[in-house]
Amino acid sequence: MRKVLNLNAVWKFSKQDVIEAKEPAYSDLDWETVTLPHTWNAIDGANGNEYDRRACWYRKALTLSEADRNNRVYIEFQGANSVADIYLNGRYIGQHRGGYSTFRFDLTEHFQFGGPNVLAVKVDNSAIEDVYPLRADFTFFGGIYRDVNLIVVNPVHIDLMDQGSPGVYIIQEEVTGDSARLKVRTRITNAYAEESKVRLWIELLDQTGKIAGISGAEVNLAAGDTAAVDLALTIKNPLLWEAAPDAHLYKARVTLQRYNDTVDEAVIPFGVRYFHVDPDRGLYLNGRAVRLHGVARHQDRKDRGWAITACEHDEDMALIQEIGANSIRLAHYQHDQYFYDLCDRAGMVVWAEIPFITRMSESDLSGENAKSQMTELIRQNYNHPSVLFWGIQNEIQIGSKNVEQVRKVVRELHELTRQEDPTRLTTMANMFIVDDKDEYNYITDVIGYNKYYGWYNGKAEEFGPWIDRFHEINPDTSLCISEYGAEGIIEYHTDQPVVKDYTEEYHALYHEQVWKIFEQRPFLWATYVWNMFDFGANVRDEGGVKGRNNKGLVTYDRKVKKDAFYMYKAHWSTTPFVHIAGKRHLERAGNSIDLKVYTNCKSVSLFVNGVKTVTLSGSDRVLVFKSVALGEGYTQIEVVAEDETGSFTDQTVFKKVAAVNPCYSAPAEDKGEMVANWFTLPEHDDNEPWVEVEIPEGVYSSGDTLQDLMADEAAKSVVIRVLGDLTQIPMYGMMENFKVDALAAMDNDSLLFNKRAINKLNQELIKIKKQAGKVR
Secondary structure: OOEEEEOOOOEEEEOOOOHHHHOOOOOOOOOEEEOOOOOOOOOHHHOOOOOOOOEEEEEEEEOOOHHHOOOEEEEEEOOEEOEEEEEEOOEEEEEEEOOOOOEEEEOHHHOOOOOOEEEEEEEEOOOOOOOOOOOOOOOOOOEEOOOEEEEEEOOEEEOOOOOOOOOEEEEEEEEOOOEEEEEEEEEEEEOOOOOEEEEEEEEEEOOOOOEEEEEEEEEEEOOOOEEEEEEEEEEEOOOOOOOOOOOOOEEEEEEEEEOOEEEEEEEEEEOOOOEEEEOOOEEEEOOEEEOOEEEEEOOOEOOOEOOOOHHHHHHHHHHHHHHOOOEEEEOOOOOOHHHHHHHHHHOOEEEEEOOOEOOOOOOOOOOHHHHHHHHHHHHHHOOOOOEEEEEEEEOOOOOEOOHHHHHHHHHHHHHHHHHHOOOOEEEEEEEOOOOOOOHHHOOOOOEEEEOOEOOOEOOHHHHHHHHHHHHHHOOOOOEEEEEEOOOOEOOOOOOOOOOOOOEHHHHHHHHHHHHHHHHOOOOOOOEEEOOOEOEEEEEEEEOOEEEEEOOOOEOOOOOOEOHHHHHHHHHHOOOOOEEEOOOOOOEEEOOEEEEEEEEOOOEEEEEEOOEEEEEEEOOOOEEEEEEEEOOOOEEEEEEEEEEOOEEEEEEEEEEEEOOOOHHHOOOHHHOOOHHHHOOOOOOOOOOOOOOOOOOOOOEOOOOOEHHHHHHOHHHHHHHHHHHOOHHHOOOHHHHOOEEHHHHHHHOOOOOOOOHHHHHHHHHHHOOOEOOOOOOO
16 A cells, blocks of 8 residues: 655755765765755845855655565655756656656665665756746745655556646536536556556545445556556536535545555545636636635745745635635646645635746747646646636746747647646736737637736726726637735835835725726626735845835735735625724824724724714725824724624724824835836936937847847947946846837836837937847
């Protein structure tokens, strides 16, 4: 029978890239002793632009008794970022390229049973040109940051070498409320040197343990052969998996017998459901319309990076459930299998995706690594009922070089995904500059857009007109908002919130305005807040905070729920509560304040210094008590909400002060335009005459990428003179592959990429001829 031995304890670790570390005799006595999950750049990866990316080594001693000599031995890594090379007793076992999926290697031929073995693992977190992601707005933490297991199995076993999958696929051929017709595909391996006759036995069990279906077959396997065996089963009157707490799950118990002895067994949780998305009405799950109230999640945690355990996963899920969300976009890569299991049990609809993001490799224009990661994602998560959508790209290289090759890879990823799993829908997240009629709106089954009206460009109110226009132009395209959000830093506060002031008040007001727009448009198949949690983003330096994206509804350490968290809870959750917004804005300059309250109760009464003053209806979820008087010193505020289940309270105090506390404001240079805290803008003469520029062939212009412009000394000099030294921007690495015209479209409110600056840039650049073969 199968044995799974966890190997997380007692590893030796070194930041030195020493190839001799693969040899058993190499001394690692002076190496650090660590426990998995582990990462070496958890702190510096979220504190600024530069962080430690390199190749590091891990070593561990392994022992199995002589009793296991006739078995097969596999090593399983559930996540190591980003390229891992495996050695056993000095022998090279293999390499895995990709930091987010499970991968396994067969150690049997080089394993010393009854004796010591040395496992050495080189994990390279350097920038590698053909392993995704290449660039993105989040930190790429390094290390063996998920569990490692040793799996010991009989030579006849359920296949462990199928792209890290469980080797069992429960294919939902037709599901209705009356029956679920399934096909269970089991991949069986015979590692014996002789033919083996195997009995495959499958039992489907409901949540009570009652048998819901049963089937079996005799299988003859040639020596060294692997075969996929399909068995048909039907569940009558199935209990369907729903987007609701305690969603119903079945189990498939898959058993292999040889000579009447059980040699291997796997238990696979699964759920049955049917769904489709309508362009006018959104998602239908099991025949009922379901509004997907979604949040996006990154997996990292303050001071831990990606090296998190089940405890942290559980806490994240509890917070997502508390807010009342019923869908999660697991961005921008494959997450831990444990978290997909949590989503199954919690009834969370999942958008799962690969890190094909921002920029495509210039050394691999066929996208092989993206396709490999897509295959792993699908096969490893095939049995999770929570996964309804496979995401094939996020903001990939719009308006940059290699455009046609990128589009070809996106089309091929869609085709690959449909081939691997025709039972689910493909999707992707387009950058907001994609044209409403672009081909990217029609490649996948459904589409998402990352839009940031009210933060990076425009006003929050512009969401409505854009959504309606897109829906009118593309009536057969099912649209969701895959990202939207604003920065909200809990130390910053104001009574008069404005865009890009980084205050918690603007963060909450933004979400109030945007959610009201989304709520009125049921044809949106989902909306995903960016992000549920603050997360590490080494490329950022905003609002006085380096290395972090602060758009989360909860802080990076998960200790503080921002006011916007409670705004969504008021709209999404059925658990009654009341929350006073602005409690961290303790000191108030003025004689009165407007007090904002979030609630899902029927009414809320306000008490000031113990005296009841007014009661408001809670039907709007967002209540404002106007002109609440503040006395000298401290004023005690309490609100009491009422509904049919009882009463609920929240309270705080405010201190009246003579002047606004400057600590409540972001540093002056960090407010306003997004680029203002990155570098000093060149001075422009706004009265300089406008010159219409015609761009001939063979010269530089704003139609070239920043990378190509900066590679030519004359063009570089013009760019620096007109736009400033862009290489000093922390996010330059994400920008350099975009054409300047595309960057201008992304940031149309910017002082940097305004029309006059682009016009001036082109006036100068067209004087510079391109050298043959220099620009791709």
